[in-house]
Amino acid sequence: MSSAIGEFNPPERLLLGPGPSNIDPRILQVMGRTLVSHFDPEFFKIMDETTSLLQYAFQTANSLTLPISGTGTAGMEAAIYNAIEPGDRVLVCVAGYFSDRICQMVQRCSGELIRVDTEWGHAVDPGQVEAALKTSKVKVVALVHAETSTGMLQPLPEISRLVHDHGALFLVDTVTSLGGCPLKVDDWQLDVVYSGSQKCLNCPPGLAPITLSPQAEKALDARKHPVQSWYLDLTQIRHYWDSQRAYHHTLPITLNYAMREALRLVQEEGLEARWQRHQHNHQALMAGLQAMGLQPFAQAGYRLPSLNTVRVPEGISDAKVRGRLLQDYSIEIGGGLGKVKGQIWRIGLMGCNSTRKTVLTFLTALEAVLRVEGYALSTGAAWAAAEEVYGTAR
Amino acid sequence: MSSAIGEFNPPERLLLGPGPSNIDPRILQVMGRTLVSHFDPEFFKIMDETTSLLQYAFQTANSLTLPISGTGTAGMEAAIYNAIEPGDRVLVCVAGYFSDRICQMVQRCSGELIRVDTEWGHAVDPGQVEAALKTSKVKVVALVHAETSTGMLQPLPEISRLVHDHGALFLVDTVTSLGGCPLKVDDWQLDVVYSGSQKCLNCPPGLAPITLSPQAEKALDARKHPVQSWYLDLTQIRHYWDSQRAYHHTLPITLNYAMREALRLVQEEGLEARWQRHQHNHQALMAGLQAMGLQPFAQAGYRLPSLNTVRVPEGISDAKVRGRLLQDYSIEIGGGLGKVKGQIWRIGLMGCNSTRKTVLTFLTALEAVLRVEGYALSTGAAWAAAEEVYGTAR
Numbered sequence: 001m002s003s004a005i006g007e008f009n010p011p012e013r014l015l016l017g018p019g020p021s022n023i024d025p026r027i028l029q030v031m032g033r034t035l036v037s038h039f040d041p042e043f044f045k046i047m048d049e050t051t052s053l054l055q056y057a058f059q060t061a062n063s064l065t066l067p068i069s070g071t072g073t074a075g076m077e078a079a080i081y082n083a084i085e086p087g088d089r090v091l092v093c094v095a096g097y098f099s100d101r102i103c104q105m106v107q108r109c110s111g112e113l114i115r116v117d118t119e120w121g122h123a124v125d126p127g128q129v130e131a132a133l134k135t136s137k138v139k140v141v142a143l144v145h146a147e148t149s150t151g152m153l154q155p156l157p158e159i160s161r162l163v164h165d166h167g168a169l170f171l172v173d174t175v176t177s178l179g180g181c182p183l184k185v186d187d188w189q190l191d192v193v194y195s196g197s198q199k200c201l202n203c204p205p206g207l208a209p210i211t212l213s214p215q216a217e218k219a220l221d222a223r224k225h226p227v228q229s230w231y232l233d234l235t236q237i238r239h240y241w242d243s244q245r246a247y248h249h250t251l252p253i254t255l256n257y258a259m260r261e262a263l264r265l266v267q268e269e270g271l272e273a274r275w276q277r278h279q280h281n282h283q284a285l286m287a288g289l290q291a292m293g294l295q296p297f298a299q300a301g302y303r304l305p306s307l308n309t310v311r312v313p314e315g316i317s318d319a320k321v322r323g324r325l326l327q328d329y330s331i332e333i334g335g336g337l338g339k340v341k342g343q344i345w346r347i348g349l350m351g352c353n354s355t356r357k358t359v360l361t362f363l364t365a366l367e368a369v370l371r372v373e374g375y376a377l378s379t380g381a382a383w384a385a386a387e388e389v390y391g392t393a394r
Numbered sequence: 395m396s397s398a399i400g401e402f403n404p405p406e407r408l409l410l411g412p413g414p415s416n417i418d419p420r421i422l423q424v425m426g427r428t429l430v431s432h433f434d435p436e437f438f439k440i441m442d443e444t445t446s447l448l449q450y451a452f453q454t455a456n457s458l459t460l461p462i463s464g465t466g467t468a469g470m471e472a473a474i475y476n477a478i479e480p481g482d483r484v485l486v487c488v489a490g491y492f493s494d495r496i497c498q499m500v501q502r503c504s505g506e507l508i509r510v511d512t513e514w515g516h517a518v519d520p521g522q523v524e525a526a527l528k529t530s531k532v533k534v535v536a537l538v539h540a541e542t543s544t545g546m547l548q549p550l551p552e553i554s555r556l557v558h559d560h561g562a563l564f565l566v567d568t569v570t571s572l573g574g575c576p577l578k579v580d581d582w583q584l585d586v587v588y589s590g591s592q593k594c595l596n597c598p599p600g601l602a603p604i605t606l607s608p609q610a611e612k613a614l615d616a617r618k619h620p621v622q623s624w625y626l627d628l629t630q631i632r633h634y635w636d637s638q639r640a641y642h643h644t645l646p647i648t649l650n651y652a653m654r655e656a657l658r659l660v661q662e663e664g665l666e667a668r669w670q671r672h673q674h675n676h677q678a679l680m681a682g683l684q685a686m687g688l689q690p691f692a693q694a695g696y697r698l699p700s701l702n703t704v705r706v707p708e709g710i711s712d713a714k715v716r717g718r719l720l721q722d723y724s725i726e727i728g729g730g731l732g733k734v735k736g737q738i739w740r741i742g743l744m745g746c747n748s749t750r751k752t753v754l755t756f757l758t759a760l761e762a763v764l765r766v767e768g769y770a771l772s773t774g775a776a777w778a779a780a781e782e783v784y785g786t787a788r
Contacts, residue, residue: 005443005658008651010430020647023429031648032426035417035598036404037726049399069600070464070625073643077625105624198644204429206463206600206646229623230499231464231471247731249467250592252600252649253414254425257402264399332431337641 013326014353016362017334018148018307019176020198020205021350023258027203030261031254038251046260047241047251053263057178057201057271058193058211060185066241067207067259068232069252072175072196075208077105078232079171079194080142083216085225086110089138091168093124093159097149097338098173102142109228114138120340121150121309123302126158133166139219140169140192146177148199149337151298151309151346153181160189169216175199178209179266180278180306180350191216197255200278200306201262202351206255210234262351278305281354284389285347288363291385292370292377297344306354308347316375318342324372329365359386407720408747410756411728412542412701413570414592414599415744417652421597424655425648432645440654441635441645447657451572451595451665452587452605454579460635461601461653462626463646466569466590469602471499472626473565473588474536477610479619480504483532485562487518487553491543491732492567496536503622508532514544514734515703517696520552527560533613534563534586540571542593543731545692545703545740547575554583563610569593572603573660574672574700574744585610591649594672594700595656596745600649604628656745672699675748678783679741682757685779686764686771691738700748702741710769712736718766723759753780 015022036043047066054065068078080102084090090111092103095118106113116132118124124143133141141163146153156172163170169191177183180200185193191213197203212220212234220235227233231249239246266274282305286296289310297309312318318335322345325331334346349358363382370377409416430437441460448459462472474496478484484505486497489512500507510526512518518537527535535557540547550566557564563585571577574594579587585607591597606614606628614629621627625643633640660668676699680690683704691703706712712729716739719725728740743752757776764771 005447005654005661008424008427008440008654010428010436010651012428013430013434015429015431017431017433020429020431020644023648028426028428030402032422033402034404034406034422035409035414036407037409037411037414038599039411040407040720040726042404046402053399070468071644071646074464074625077623101624108620108622108624196644204646204648205432205644206649226502228502229471229625230495230502231468231623232625250414250465250590250599252465252598252646254417254598255600255646255649257404260399260402267399326434332434 011330014331014358014361016348016353016358017332018346018348019196019350021202021348021353023204024202024262024265024352026265027258027261030257033257035253038253043253044245046256050256050260050263051241053260053267054209054211057263057266058185059183059187060211062185062211062213064217064234064238065211066237067209067256068194069249070208071205072208074232075194075196075210076102076173077229078208078210078234079192080105081109081228081232082220082234083140083169083171083192084109084111085223087112088140089114089136091116091132091138091141093118093129093143095122095124095150095152095154096120096144096147098147099144102144102173121152121297122299123152124154124159126162129159130162133162133168138168140171142171144173145183146174146181146304146306148176148307151304151307153177153302153304155302156188156190164189169219176304176306179274181304182275185211197259197262200351201266203258203262204255206252207259278349278354281349281356281359282308284356284386285349285359285363287389288359288382288386291381292367306348306350308349309344311344312342313375316370316373318345321369321373324369325365328369331362331365356390405724408725408752408755410742410747410752411726412740412742413590413744415596415742415747417598418596418656418659418746420659421652421655424651427651429647432647437647438639440650444650444654444657445635447654447661448603448605451657451660452579453577453581454605456579456605456607458611458628458632459605460631461591461603461650462588463643464602465599466602468626469588469590469604470496470567471623472602472604472628473586474499475503475622475626476614476628477534477563477565477586478503478505479617481506482534483508483530485510485526485532485535487512487523487537489516489518489544489546489548490514490538490541492541493538496567515546515691516693517546518548518553520556523553524556527556527562532562534565536565538567539577540568540575540698540700542570542701545698545701547571547696547698549696550582550584558583563613570698570700573668575698576669579605591653591656594744595660597652597656598649600646601653672743672748675743675750675753676702678750678780679743679753679757681783682753682776682780685775686761700742700744702743703738705738706736707769710764710767712739715763715767718763719759725756725759750784
């Protein structure tokens with residue numbers, strides 16, 4: 001049946017899609033270390049250190065800060081299912097594929113959904129949010145900070161003020177922003193915040209950091225119904241991560257080694273420096289892409305540095321370009337999801353992939369592929385435009 | 395805040411607890427390989443090969459056979475939440491900590507629970523199951539094949555016959571049996587079967603293989619309510635694993651590398667040989683433990699080869715013995731869970747840990763520790779009894 005299944009030697013890819021990004025070599029190394037169990041005193045130290053490092057990355061003092069044992073989608077489900085009880089009214093700002101997924105989960109746990117829709121690629125309008133908040137009393141407002149489907153970075157502080165003025169909790173998806181762009185959980189008063197391991201943190205997929213404000217934890221304590229998921233029930237999981245060490249489930253040990261090392265890398269670099277690096281390489285990449293004549297998809301002023309979106313030029317085949325990049329250059333970028341399928345490219349510069357070398361390599365490869373595909377462009381213009389941003393153009 | 399958090403070099407443990415077991419060196423190696431994305435054509439091959447290898451390990455032709463992206467508890471939740479709708483009647487055979495957890499999940503998804511309780515450490519009585527099935531029409535009967543909390547291996551074929559005679563689906567937890575003791579999903583007509591990666595397969599924790607029979611899939615298709623978990627919704631996940639490749643969530647790539655390699659190891663050894671190896675080492679270990687005067691906890695004739703349970707002798711401190719084993723020998727074994735806390739030891743011989751070397755090493759260390767703790771026993775008797783089973787005693 002399966003006798004022909006041999007050893008697996010994956011090809012070396014440059015992962016510039018919407019995630020996963022490449023694993024940092026230091027993270028890859030720690031995953032090869034010997035396993036201890038989830039009850040080992042040495043692992044308890046790892047847990048405490050991970051919480052502490054995550055608090056730094058999230059810029060929070062929240063004690064309920066830990067990685068959920070699943071991918072970013074599990075983080076989303078943990079956030080929503082723990083924050084919402086049947087009948088709770090939830091306002092979701094929908095401006096992309098992943099905020100739409102939030103809506104599906106709100107309905108799946110019997111929340112009463114109110115949508116504020118924004119055109120994909122545009123900033124959520126605080127006025128519209130305020131108007132909706134005035135019409136009906138909601139428990140939770142949900143927003144995707146960094147929409148992986150559109151390349152938008154939504155502004156948080158102003159909407160957070162509105163949310164709290166109306167006595168609601170603010171639930172924020174930071175899957176593609178944590179460790180890549182400014183995020184200040186406490187300063188911005190974010191209440192339920194989750195992320196993923198495989199974007200700007202350069203871990204393999206499989207863990208979803210989450211943090212709850214004291215207000216969100218109070219709401220959790222006041223629940224009348226049990227959390228809809230047993231596996232993701234934070235009323236229990238928090239006591240496995242705190243000093244009680246009450247067994248809940250076997251943690252993905254190796255992925256937790258990886259998460260801790262990723263967060264050490266964040267700490268060593270420093271958040272501010274890391275944010276600036278992502279911003280700088282984003283600017284160089286966008287300058288290069290625009291010099292090729294490609295049109296940005298996301299609204300100016302709100303572009304996500306860790307995920308860059310441009311429109312596929314007319315007459316050019318999305319699939320062919322991505323296929324050639326993968327086959328000829330072993331570079332992966334993302335196509336459009338949902339309603340922009342075939343219309344945009346999504347180019348990730350996440351964590352250790354956000355470098356000048358990556359930007360120049362990618363621009364050069366894309367230029368070559370586009371030329372082969374018959375797109376008219378002036379050779380070297382992209383490279384020169386990027387280098388001008390770096391200030392190293394000759 | 396966290397500036398003192400240095401590199402992590404875990405101690406080398408011999409993991410003889412209830413899981414995780416030690417990672418096989420070949421599996422550790424593949425986890426250090428470069429990452430491809432979950433949309434890479436090379437990864438699609440991995441997915442197909444994993445399904446095929448899992449079908450062999452489960453002894454099934456079920457097309458819905460894949461690893462859930464979470465630990466064994468996520469596998470349990472996936473099995474229950476997909477099989478049960480609000481109001482469905484579910485009979486759970488409760489004979490340990492993990493079957494009790496199944497009950498909690500049944501209630502959490504609004505199933506109507508019927509318990510058939512069996513004393514911990516004893517075999518479930520088919521007569522009792524039949525009596526319960528005669529009283530009320532149930533949709534699902536759930537049973538833990540290998541109870542990690544008691545060391546019991548419950549007999550499946552006879553109960554399966556009863557379940558199907560009464561038109562129900564049979565849901566079986568094989569977390570600690572898959573790859574360690576006889577399990578024949580198709581021959582035994584098991585309908586919803588899940589497992590974990592970190593027991594007899596020697597992967598790190600974080601994946602939960604699952605398989606659904608055509609009957610179970612038909613029931614899934616006939617659901618009137620959406621599955622309570624979005625993350626674990628098999629009506630969607632199956633189409634990411636089949637030829638549709640419909641994106642659902644980012645799979646834990648590295649853990650899937652590990653799972654595939656683990657299953658290659660199972661295939662290379664062959665299931666029958668692997669089952670016999672586990673049985674043989676189990677017998678040697680139990681002979682050694684009994685030669686020390688320790689009393690088995692699980693009923694004779696139903697002992698789980700991958701997890702051995704004995705009673706803590708009177709006057710001996712459970713915690714002290716396990717502490718010394720960990721500190722002086724870097725060997726981890728498990729204590730009792732729930733109602734047998736402090737009363738039993740749980741000694742795992744799982745996958746690559748089920749060897750003569752492990753058995754002799756452990757018996758020798760335990761003998762030394764027990765002697766220090768003041769337990770009277772005749773030196774070398776355990777070793778001799780084990781070696782007699784191996785047929786190498788001199």
